[in-house]
Amino acid sequence: MKKAAVAWVNVPGGPALALWCVPLEGALFVVSGPGEQSAPGLADAPEARVTLRGDHGGRIVTWPARVTRVTPGTEAWESAAPLVAAKRLNASGPTTNLVARWAADGCALNRLAPAGAPDSGAGLPEESLAEVPRGAPVVRATRKPFRLHKVRRR
Template sequence: MTEVSAELLDRALVEESAKKSGLVWVSAGAGGDRAVWHVWHEGAVVVVGEGAEQPLHGWAQGDTVTVTVRSKDTWGRLLAWPARVEELSPGGEAWTAAVVELKAKRLNSPDFETVTDRWARESRVLRFVPTGGSSQRPGALPAESGAAAPVPTPATTRQPIPAALPRLLFGRGRKRRRP
C-alpha cells in the first residue's frame, strides 16, 4: 500500500469512528482523559461546553490534545489521534454551522428552542481538528488498558449472605397449616 493511500485510509478511519461514536475521550497531558459528547462536523470533532453544558477542562485555542474513540461494538479503545484545539466565535459562520449540528444531537435539552442563544451567551464551542495520523489503531494498540485503578476501600461485597435470607425472601422452610 502506498503512503498516500495509507494516509487516506487512516483519515477515513478517523472520520468514520468519530461519526459513529457519540462520546470521545480527550486528553491534554497530566489532566487525564475526559469524556465528552460531540458531533463530527466538517473534518473535526466539535463539542459544546461550559455554562450549563459539559465541562471543557481548560482546553483553549491552539492546545494540542489526543482524541480517543471507542468501538461501538466492544466499547474498548479503537483509535486515538492528535488534534489541535480551535475555539469558534459565537455568531460566526463556522460557529452557526457547528451549533446546528450540535443542537440536533443534544439529548434532553431543557430549552431546545433557545439553546443556541444560551450557548452563545454562556458556553464555548471547540473543534478538535486531526493534525496527523492515528497513534493508536487496530493492530497497534498499547498493551496497558488505560483504565484508572479502583480507589482502595475497606468496603466489600464478597461476604456470604446471611443463612436466614433465603427463608425470608422465598418463604422456604415454613410449613403451611391447612385450615
C-alpha cells in the same frame, strides 16, 4: 469517527475525560461550560489527544487533535452551532434558544480536527491504560444492610 457520540479527550497535563461530541465536517465538536459538560482546560488548549472506542469498550483509534474554539458571531459559529445543538440530547426548548444560551453563558464550542496520523503499531501502549476512579463529592459511604434475624455461622 463518523459514528462517535462519546470520545475520550485528553488535554496535556490532565486526565482523559469522556465527552459528548458530534462528528461534523471531518472533525469532532464538543460543547462545554455552564449548564453543559465540564471539560477543564479544553477551551484554552491548542492540542489534545482523542480516543474513540467501539461498541464493546475496546479502543478503535487514538489520534492527535488540533483544538479550535468556535466563537459566537462568526461564520463558523453560525454554521456549526445549530447542527451541534440539534444533536444535543435532553435539550430544553428549540435549537435556536440553546444556541443563544451557549453564546450568552460563555459556553465553549470546540472543534477537534485531526492533526496527524493516528497511533498504530509500536505507538500503541502495551498496558490497558485503566485508571483508579477519581473521587467525586457525590460518593458516600454505604451503610450495612439492616438484618431482621440473626445470621448463624457454622
